[in-house]
Amino acid sequence: xxxxxxxxxxxxxxxxxxxxxxxxxxxxxxxxxxxxxxxxxxxxxxxxxxxxxxxxxxxxxxxxxxxxxx
Numbered sequence: 001x002x003x004x005x006x007x008x009x010x011x012x013x014x015x016x017x018x019x020x021x022x023x024x025x026x027x028x029x030x031x032x033x034x035x036x037x038x039x040x041x042x043x044x045x046x047x048x049x050x051x052x053x054x055x056x057x058x059x060x061x062x063x064x065x066x067x068x069x070x
Contacts, residue, residue: 009033 007015009025016023016035023037041047051067058065 012033012035013025016025020037023035025033025035027033039047039050041050047069051069054065054067
């Protein structure tokens, strides 16, 4: 099993800039840090397919992100 290590906010920002610049950091109303990405699809079903891929990767890692479709 891989050991999980929490990153500092600065480490997280640096890693995202390096590895996934389309993702951004933020904090919720309780001050808890999160990452987010806005993905635009030209067709509704393309967006749903993208969400399906995210869901598969999340499930494989026992992670359950909040996903908003609008």
